[in-house]
Amino acid sequence: xxxxxIETFALEREAFIRLGFFAFVFVTMLIWELIAxxxxxxxxxxxxxxxxxxxxxLNIIVLRLMFPxxxxxxxxxxAEREWGLFNLVDWPLWLEIFAAVLLLDLAIYLQHRLMHQLxxxxxxxxxxxxxxxxxxxxxxxxxxxxxxxxxxxxxxxxLLLGPALVAVLxxxxxxxxxxxxxxxxxxxxxxxxxxVRSLLVTPDMHRVHHSTLVQETDSNYGFNLSxxxxxxxxxxxxxQMGHDxxxxxxxxxxxxxxxxxxxxxxxxxxxxK
Numbered sequence: 525x526x527x528x529x530i531e532t533f534a535l536e537r538e539a540f541i542r543l544g545f546f547a548f549v550f551v552t553m554l555i556w557e558l559i560a561x562x563x564x565x566x567x568x569x570x571x572x573x574x575x576x577x578x579x580x581x582l583n584i585i586v587l588r589l590m591f592p593x594x595x596x597x598x599x600x601x602x603a604e605r606e607w608g609l610f611n612l613v614d615w616p617l618w619l620e621i622f623a624a625v626l627l628l629d630l631a632i633y634l635q636h637r638l639m640h641q642l643x644x645x646x647x648x649x650x651x652x653x654x655x656x657x658x659x660x661x662x663x664x665x666x667x668x669x670x671x672x673x674x675x676x677x678x679x680x681x682x683l684l685l686g687p688a689l690v691a692v693l694x695x696x697x698x699x700x701x702x703x704x705x706x707x708x709x710x711x712x713x714x715x716x717x718x719x720v721r722s723l724l725v726t727p728d729m730h731r732v733h734h735s736t737l738v739q740e741t742d743s744n745y746g747f748n749l750s751x752x753x754x755x756x757x758x759x760x761x762x763x764q765m766g767h768d769x770x771x772x773x774x775x776x777x778x779x780x781x782x783x784x785x786x787x788x789x790x791x792x793x794x795x796x797k
Contacts, residue, residue, distance in 0.1 A: 538594070538596045538597075538693055541693065541697060542693070542696060542697055542700060545697045545700070545701055546697075546700050546701065546704070549700075549701040549704045549705060550660065550704055553660045553704055553705060553708040553710065554660060556708065556710045557659060557660060557708055557709045557710055560710060560711075561709050561710070562709050562710050562711040562727065562728075562731075562767065563657075563658070563709055563767065563768060565657045565659065565709070566656055566657055567656050567657050567780055567784055569659075571780070571784060571785065572655070572656075572657060572659075572661065572784050573661050574786075575665075575784055575785050575786045575789060576655070576661035576662065576664060576665040577661055577664065578786050579664075579665055579666070579667075579668070579786060579789060579790075580661075580664040580665065582668060583666065583668050583671045586668055586671070586672070587671060587672075587675060590672065590675075591675055591679075594675075594696075595675070595678050595679070595682060595692050595696055596689055596692050596693050596696065598679050598682050598683070599682050599687060599688070599689045599691075599692040599693075600689050602682060602683055602686050603686070603688065603689055606686070607683060607686050608682070608683060608684060608685045608686015608687070609684065609685050609686060610623075610624065610685055610686045610687050610688070611686040617688060617690070620687065620688050620691060621687075621688060621690060621691040621694055624685060624687035624688065624691035624692070624695065625691060625694055625695045625698065626749075627681075627685060627687075628678075628681060628685075628687070628691075628692070628695045629695070629699075629746075629747070629748045629749050629752070630752060631677075631678075631681045632699065632747055632748075633745055633746055633747070633749075633752040633753075633756075635674065635677050636745040636746075636747070637745050637758070639670070640741070640742055640745070645670075645673070647792075647793040647794075648667045648669050648670040648673070648793050649666075649667075649670055650774060650777075650792065650793070651665065651666065651667040651670070651789050651790075651792050651793065652665055652666050652667070652670075653734060653741065653773065653774055654773055654774050654777045654782075654783035654784075654789070654792060655734070655772070655773060655783065655784065656772060656773045656778070656780065656783060656784055657709075657772055658707060658709060658731055658734050658772045659707065659708060659709040660704050660707055660708045660709070661707075662707045662734070663703035663704045663705075663706070663707030663708075664703065664704070665789075667789070667790070667792070667793060668790070669793070698748055699747060699748060702724070702725065702747055702748045703747060705727070706725045706726060706727050706729070706730040706747065707727065707730065708727050709727070710727055711727060711728055711767070712726060712727075712728070721750055722750065723749065723750060723751070724748065724749065724750060725744070725746045725747060725748060725749070725750050726750075728762075728767060729744055729746075729750060730744055730746075730747075731763070731767060731770075731772075732744050732760050732762065732763045732770075733745065734772050734773070735763050735764075735765075735770050735771065735772070736770075736771045736772070736773055736774060736775040737763075737764060737765075737770075739760075740760055740763055740764065740770075742758070743758050743759065743760040744758065744759060744760055745758055777792070782795075
């Protein structure tokens with residue numbers, strides 16, 4: 525298929541491709557969690573899943589209403605106008621996809637760090653961290669305002685870079701799938717985990733980021749590639765208390781009604797000083 529044909533195919537089937545891949549990863553990780561869970565959960569799965577997936581569905585509706593074109597749509601508009609750094613050079617599509625996915629992943633890493641370091645953004649992002657358990661639904665649990673800000677940030681990066689439409693779709697598919705994978709309540713066998721972790725963020729690596737210990741929460745920011753945490757020295761290998769004994773969530777928010785029920789989750793950014 526020619527590059528133009530690939531772009532058209534990606535644009536026309538963007539929603540189907542993203543949903544299909546997301547569903548495949550979700551079902552795969554769900555089965556894995558049921559067969560071999562990494563940790564015993566402390567809160568009713570029915571309660572948490574209803575709230576986490578309810579927030580996820582709310583966010584999908586809001587995004588589709590506010591940004592019907594989504595990230596792939598803005599990439600198409602940018603390509604038509606030949607904006608962005610990638611439109612200044614002429615190189616093979618495969619190389620542009622590789623470079624764009626790499627740079628977009630770096631941008632998401634930096635955005636994640638900002639979410640922790642800027643107080644107003646942390647108010648929103650703490651909804652994600654306040655979950656008292658850690659499983660595949662945690663990967664889809666973000667406050668609606670944070671999701672809107674994240675989309676605007678992503679638009680800004682796409683406008684700056686001008687990546688190919690298919691590159692943006694590949695990145696979106698990878699980001700959504702990896703968010704489910706590395707939040708799953710599973711663990712890879714030791715030797716395999718070390719090899720995979722050298723490049724990709726594994727569940728054991730990202731679980732450290734959801735510790736109640738601040739020094740661990742402020743580490744392991746990567747979603748896809750683990751290299752950014754190593755390069756920028758935000759990498760923590762293992763939790764201080766071990767994976768079985770570590771406490772998940774935020775030390776100051778332990779009320780199930782506040783952190784694992786939808787009304788409390790939506791109101792959490794507006795609680796406290």
